[in-house]
Amino acid sequence: MDFPPALTEHTLANMRDHLLALQQINDALSAGEMDQAGRIAEQRLGMTSLQLHGAAEVAKLMPQGMQDAGTAMHKAASRFAIAAQDAGVTGDLKPALKALGETMSACVDCHAGYRLK
Numbered sequence: 290m291d292f293p294p295a296l297t298e299h300t301l302a303n304m305r306d307h308l309l310a311l312q313q314i315n316d317a318l319s320a321g322e323m324d325q326a327g328r329i330a331e332q333r334l335g336m337t338s339l340q341l342h343g344a345a346e347v348a349k350l351m352p353q354g355m356q357d358a359g360t361a362m363h364k365a366a367s368r369f370a371i372a373a374q375d376a377g378v379t380g381d382l383k384p385a386l387k388a389l390g391e392t393m394s395a396c397v398d399c400h401a402g403y404r405l406k
């Protein structure tokens with residue numbers, strides 16, 4: 290894939306924030322702060338994050354499979370955000386952890402298939 294250099298920098302910075310977000314989500318879950326975990330996921334990884342990182346501009350440079358992995362990640366993170374809120378009420382973390390695993394699996398799938406240069 291051939292991203293212009295500025296966009297490559299932007300994308301990699303965004304990626305590092307993805308990893309930071311996962312760590313912060315894990316911390317929030319371990320502290321029992323489900324709403325906080327959900328907020329981080331929605332804003333930094335979920336559908337809400339699309340605007341934040343200028344996804345439309347970046348997406349048109351991506352092959353279809355890469356776009357699909359990105360979409361899968363954003364959707365799974367938004368599912369996690371809702372499941373985390375639910376867990377705050379029900380005390381059952383399993384559905385949230387499943388959605389979090391699906392979020393990570395989209396990271397893994399995309400990294401397995403695509404490079405920036």
Ligand code: HEC
Binds near residue numbers: 392399404405
């Ligand atoms: C749509 C594809 C895609 C998804 C989804 C994706 N990444 Fe990436 N990521 C990439 C690409 C492409 C690179 C650059 C790899 C390269 O060129 O060597 C990258 C690089 C990274 C890097 C290295 C950043 C650096 O400074 O070099 C980190 C960390 C990272 N991703 C974390 C994540 C995490 C965590 C997730 C999931 C929450 C995720 N990524 C989801 C495509 C993706």
